[in-house]
Amino acid sequence: MKRRILLQLGALAAALAPLPQAALAQAQTGNKPIRLIVPYAPGGPIDTTARVLAEQVRNTLGTVVIENKPGAGGNIGADLVAKAAPDGHTIGIAAVATHAINPWLFAKMPYNAATDFAPITQLVRVPNVLVMNAATADRLNIKTLADLIRYAKSHPGALNYGSGGNGSAGHLAGELFKRDAGIFAVHIPYTGGAPAQFALLSGQVDFNFDNLATASANIKSGKLKALAVTTLQRSPSLPDVPPVADTLKGFSVDTWWGLVAPAGTPKPVIDRLNAAFVAALKSPEVQSRFATLMAEPTPTTPEAFGSFMAAERAKYEPVVKASGAKVD
Numbered sequence: 447m448k449r450r451i452l453l454q455l456g457a458l459a460a461a462l463a464p465l466p467q468a469a470l471a472q473a474q475t476g477n478k479p480i481r482l483i484v485p486y487a488p489g490g491p492i493d494t495t496a497r498v499l500a501e502q503v504r505n506t507l508g509t510v511v512i513e514n515k516p517g518a519g520g521n522i523g524a525d526l527v528a529k530a531a532p533d534g535h536t537i538g539i540a541a542v543a544t545h546a547i548n549p550w551l552f553a554k555m556p557y558n559a560a561t562d563f564a565p566i567t568q569l570v571r572v573p574n575v576l577v578m579n580a581a582t583a584d585r586l587n588i589k590t591l592a593d594l595i596r597y598a599k600s601h602p603g604a605l606n607y608g609s610g611g612n613g614s615a616g617h618l619a620g621e622l623f624k625r626d627a628g629i630f631a632v633h634i635p636y637t638g639g640a641p642a643q644f645a646l647l648s649g650q651v652d653f654n655f656d657n658l659a660t661a662s663a664n665i666k667s668g669k670l671k672a673l674a675v676t677t678l679q680r681s682p683s684l685p686d687v688p689p690v691a692d693t694l695k696g697f698s699v700d701t702w703w704g705l706v707a708p709a710g711t712p713k714p715v716i717d718r719l720n721a722a723f724v725a726a727l728k729s730p731e732v733q734s735r736f737a738t739l740m741a742e743p744t745p746t747t748p749e750a751f752g753s754f755m756a757a758e759r760a761k762y763e764p765v766v767k768a769s770g771a772k773v774d
Contacts, residue, residue, distance in 0.1 A: 479509040481530075482705075483538035485523025487516040491659060491739050492539055492703055495570055498735050502726035507719070519613075519773070520544040521556055528562035532708040534715035537566065541703040542615060546758035550766035551613040552773045559759065564711045565752040566719050568704035569727065570741045573658045573683070574619060574676040575665070576690065579649050583671040591674045591693045594653070598629035606632040608651035610639040613771035618762065619655035619676060619699040621769045626694045646670065657701055658683060659740040676700065683740045702744070702758075704751050716748050 484496050493514060500510035515523035520543050527538030545559045557563075578588060588594050598605050609616035612635045624631060634651055636642040639660060646654045647669055654661075658681060664670040665684070674690040675681045676699040690697040705723060707716060724745040726732055736743055746754070 477508065478535050479511050480507060480534070481536045482510050482512050483523050483527050483536065484512055484514050485516060485520035485539060485541070485544055486514065488514050491572065491741060492541060494739065495703075495736060495741060496539060498732060499569070499723060499726050502729060502732055503722045506722040506725070519548055519552070521548055521552065524559075525556040527706060528557035528708060530708045532564070532710035532712075534707065534711055534719065537705055537707045537719065539569075539703050540565075540706040540755065542701055542758065545706075545755050546762050547613065547615070547618065547766060549759060550763050551771055554774075560756065562709050563706040564709050564716055565748045565755065566705035566707055566716055567723050567727075567748065568702060568744045568746045568751045568754060569723070570703055570736065571677065571744045572701040572739070572741045573681040574615070574655050574699055574701060575658045575661055575672050575681075575684065575687065576623070576653060576674045576676065577646065577656055577661050577665065577670040577672050578653045579646055579651075580669055580671045582649060582652050583673075588671075588673075591688070591690060594673060595627045595629060595693070598627070598631060602630050603632060605629075605652045606634050607653045607655070608634045608636055608642040608645045609654065610642050611635045611637060613766065613769070613773065614639075615699070615701060616642065616655045617771065618765050618769060622697070622699060622765050623655070623690070623694070625765070625768070626697055655699070662740060681740075682742075704744075704746075704755075720748055 482496055482500055484493050486492050497512055500512055503510060515526055520541060523538060524544040527536060530536035540563065549555055549559045586597055588597055607620045609620060611617065617633060617635060620633060636645060642654055643656060643660065645651045647664065655676065661670055662683065665672045672684060672687045675684060675687050676690055678689055678691050678698050680689060727743040727745040733743055
């Protein structure tokens with residue numbers, strides 16, 4: 447009898463023992479669908495890339511359901527991720543706005559971008575490009591970025607630039623450019639990227655920092671003149687256009703996004719998610735699809751993505767504060 451009791455107690459202890467890491471990861475991301483929260487509306491490049499990746503990881507992670515939760519500059523969707531159970535069944539997109547700009551732009555934030563998330567991997571980088579109205583560039587004899595800077599220094603306040611609004615990526619790229627180049631240009635905010643681009647095409651503003659995917663058609667048609675890309679290296683989509691960093695050392699303003707989970711998600715779960723999405727990003731099918739969006743896959747380790755987001759927050763803090771942009 448005593449021996450039988452001891453055997454039963456041993457079996458119970460084994461059942462209650464911690465699962466091995468691989469088994470734990472499987473149990474916490476296994477049969478139940480994964481929610482991937484996109485903090486922006488359907489149809490944009492972030493939503494499109496998320497859907498491509500969700501399909502690609504189906505064989506390794508099972509069903510990944512995309513949930514679009516737009517609003518408050520991405521803060522609503524990001525907050526849903528931050529407050530979800532840390533069990534691997536809810537993950538979300540972290541973007542330059544939600545995790546680098548908004549913490550300094552919004553007077554009140556519903557989440558802490560530095561502590562409420564567990565990084566999984568960076569996903570994508572989309573270069574921005576400094577573009578001028580082609581007719582304006584010809585009239586002012588501006589052929590290069592150095593020409594633009596020289597003109598701005600010799601004609602203080604004569605140039606202006608447009609953006610999709612105060613605190614937008616285009617606005618902050620312009621402020622960073624003005625600071626590093628030592629020039630002044632008047633900022634004209636619009637109610638979105640499309641009106642800002644129309645203003646540039648119609649000659650109402652002189653230059654913009656625009657998303658390469660949005661600007662490329664007008665660059666190819668000759669309506670816009672591309673002076674520089676904002677990535678540290680040349681973009682494969684515009685190999686003849688130099689980086690701003692060739693003229694202003696260290697200048698880098700990318701549009702990027704990646705994957706995060708709620709803080710406290712177990713490391714084995716993070717590692718399993720990282721392995722699946724990194725493999726998807728390296729697949730020829732995904733790289734081909736992303737190339738049509740001019741989006742460059744950027745797979746990383748969780749640690750590298752966490753360090754990258756911290757560096758981006760540090761970069762944007764003084765720029766946002768100096769710009770005076772604020773959302774109450």
